Amino acid sequence: MSQLDQGAAPSARAADGTGPGRLQADDLPGSERYGEVPRRLLLSAAACFAANGFHGTTTRHIAAGAGLSPAALYVHFPSKELALYEVVRLGHEHARSILTGPDVEALADPGERLAEIVSRYTRFHARHHVVARVCQYDLGALAPEHYAEVLRIRQATNEVFRVAVASGVDSGAFRADVDVRRVSRALISLAIDLVRWYRPEGPESPEQLGEFNAGLALRLVTA
Amino acid sequence: MSQLDQGAAPSARAADGTGPGRLQADDLPGSERYGEVPRRLLLSAAACFAANGFHGTTTRHIAAGAGLSPAALYVHFPSKELALYEVVRLGHEHARSILTGPDVEALADPGERLAEIVSRYTRFHARHHVVARVCQYDLGALAPEHYAEVLRIRQATNEVFRVAVASGVDSGAFRADVDVRRVSRALISLAIDLVRWYRPEGPESPEQLGEFNAGLALRLVTA
DNA sequence: GTCTATAGAAGGATAGAC
DNA sequence: GTCTATCCTTCTATAGAC
Numbered sequence: 001m002s003q004l005d006q007g008a009a010p011s012a013r014a015a016d017g018t019g020p021g022r023l024q025a026d027d028l029p030g031s032e033r034y035g036e037v038p039r040r041l042l043l044s045a046a047a048c049f050a051a052n053g054f055h056g057t058t059t060r061h062i063a064a065g066a067g068l069s070p071a072a073l074y075v076h077f078p079s080k081e082l083a084l085y086e087v088v089r090l091g092h093e094h095a096r097s098i099l100t101g102p103d104v105e106a107l108a109d110p111g112e113r114l115a116e117i118v119s120r121y122t123r124f125h126a127r128h129h130v131v132a133r134v135c136q137y138d139l140g141a142l143a144p145e146h147y148a149e150v151l152r153i154r155q156a157t158n159e160v161f162r163v164a165v166a167s168g169v170d171s172g173a174f175r176a177d178v179d180v181r182r183v184s185r186a187l188i189s190l191a192i193d194l195v196r197w198y199r200p201e202g203p204e205s206p207e208q209l210g211e212f213n214a215g216l217a218l219r220l221v222t223a
Numbered sequence: 224m225s226q227l228d229q230g231a232a233p234s235a236r237a238a239d240g241t242g243p244g245r246l247q248a249d250d251l252p253g254s255e256r257y258g259e260v261p262r263r264l265l266l267s268a269a270a271c272f273a274a275n276g277f278h279g280t281t282t283r284h285i286a287a288g289a290g291l292s293p294a295a296l297y298v299h300f301p302s303k304e305l306a307l308y309e310v311v312r313l314g315h316e317h318a319r320s321i322l323t324g325p326d327v328e329a330l331a332d333p334g335e336r337l338a339e340i341v342s343r344y345t346r347f348h349a350r351h352h353v354v355a356r357v358c359q360y361d362l363g364a365l366a367p368e369h370y371a372e373v374l375r376i377r378q379a380t381n382e383v384f385r386v387a388v389a390s391g392v393d394s395g396a397f398r399a400d401v402d403v404r405r406v407s408r409a410l411i412s413l414a415i416d417l418v419r420w421y422r423p424e425g426p427e428s429p430e431q432l433g434e435f436n437a438g439l440a441l442r443l444v445t446a
Numbered sequence: 447g448t449c450t451a452t453a454g455a456a457g458g459a460t461a462g463a464c
Numbered sequence: 465g466t467c468t469a470t471c472c473t474t475c476t477a478t479a480g481a482c
Contacts (some may be wrong), residue, residue, distance in 0.1 A: 001374075001378065002378075002381065002404070002408075004381055004408050004411065005374060005377050005378045005381055006374065007359065007362045007374075007377060008359075008360070008361075008362045008363040009362070009363060009370065014391055037465085037466095050475075051363070052278070052363065053276055053277075053278055053279075053363070053364075054276075054279075055275070055278035055279035056276075056277075056278035056363075056364065058456080058457060058458085059457075059458060060456095060457080060458095061457080068466075068467090069459075069466065069467055069468075070457095070458090070459090070468095071459085071461095071466075071467070071468080071469095072465075072466055072467080074457095074458090074459065074460075075465060076465095079458080079459080080458070080459090116350040117301075136230065136231075136419065137231070137360060138231075139230045139231045139232070140232060140274070140275065140276070140279075141276075141279065147232065151224075151228060151229065151230075153229045154228050155224065155225075156228060157226055158225065158228050173291075179435070181225070182435055185225075185227050185420075186436075186439060187414055188227065189413055189416035190409055190412055190413070191413060192416060192419070193412035193415060193416045196359065197408075197414070212402070212405055213409075216409060216443060219442065219443060220439060220442060222442070260447085279474065281474080281476085282475080282476060282477080283474095283475085283476095291448075291449095292448065292449055292450075294448075294449070294450080294451095294478080294479095295447075295448060295449080296476085296477095297476090297477065297478075298447060298448075299447095300476095302476080303476070303477095314468080340466090386482090
């Protein structure tokens with residue numbers, strides 16, 4: 001059976017933080033800013049949310065995954081929703097940051113720049129697939145004001161793709177008939193859908209997936 | 224703001240079956256086989272699950288959306304999980320059925336056949352985006368035996384894509400260096416990711432989206 | 447087949463000891 | 465800062481009247 005055929009598996013898979021699914025600090029970029037205990041809680045929360053969704057996760061699960069009692073969560077976070085917001089915010093901020101660095105913008109060739117953006121975004125969703133899954137699947141559980149803030153980050157990220165495609169078209173490096181919005185959307189979809197089917201045990205590394213999607217991108221925009 | 228930027232919005236959006244999000248019988252293909260009341264319950268369940276997820280939906284919501292008391296659900300379905308299974312099963316069976324008809328298989332030209340498959344699958348996810356969203360996002364809440372059954376249907380659906388790409392490569396109609404599994408996966412991703420961002424109020428019709436994705440598919444496999 | 451009422455369990459969050 | 469114990473709400477599912 002292919003990874004792709006699986007989709008999201010039933011929640012029976014352990015998300016109590018005791019199994020092999022336990023996350024490390026670098027699985028949640030930005031979590032270094034937290035103390036050790038709140039970081040453990042955020043990592044446990046991310047694993048639980050990814051496996052069972054926000055509403056399918058209990059505060060007891062999160063605390064147990066961090067090796068704490070149920071009440072300990074509330075010493076570090078005022079609510080379950082705020083723990084979700086922290087996970088989602090860190091994930092979104094990291095995704096944006098890797099696409100907007102000066103090293104990307106320094107690439108003068110539009111094809112190279114688009115390939116680098118697609119490759120980086122794809123690698124992020126594979127390498128950080130647990131957190132990225134929460135970022136994509138659990139937005140609906142955010143409080144409206146937190147959702148609005150996350151939306152602002154997403155827009156900036158998506159805009160990077162649109163600008164990269166548009167500048168290639170404008171400069172004549174890409175085909176003139178490329179539909180900027182639709183092609184950008186397609187490239188974003190290819191990366192994001194990784195969170196649905198990607199499994200680290202699979203045969204393809206994040207780097208290989210990034211290269212493949214970058215190749216697809218170039219095929220879509222060049223003659 | 225683009226539709227794409229929104230992702231899944233907060234659960235505040237009404238899913239009580241009273242708003243404009245109320246589903247019609249043809250929004251859930253196969254629901255005609257049910258009597259009027261169980262069909263109303265399934266349509267309400269689909270709308271609730273799509274908006275708030277399985278665990279974020281209460282049996283009271285589902286019943287209220289069908290205009291019934293909380294207890295009425297259990298006259299027609301033995302559990303909330305079984306209502307989910309019915310929605311997911313009907314959605315998956317319909318998706319498979321539209322890709323495996325004799326009218327598709329009669330298309331002799333590999334390019335035409337692939338374009339038709341991609342177009343139909345894309346149209347399905349747009350036209351039936353509410354049910355399709357449940358089919359993609361809530362699989363994890365299924366009981367293991369129900370999940371296994373749905374997986375079998377998914378595999379058959381995915382196999383249609385692989386065969387369509389592979390036969391085009393084998394016949395020489397497509398490029399010889401096409402990576403069958405990866406390109407099939409990418410085309411499936413493009414259709415499925417619609418359930419994340421598609422909104423019927425948007426500027427593009429399901430038919431336009433189908434045509435666009437079919438065009439992308441041909442560009443990926445032909446020289 | 448639908449209702450009202452409720453049993454029984456579980457969840458989010460808090461109180462207060464240490 | 466962590467614990468145990470628990471409050472209070474909400475949830476799934478059932479009982480029993482009509």
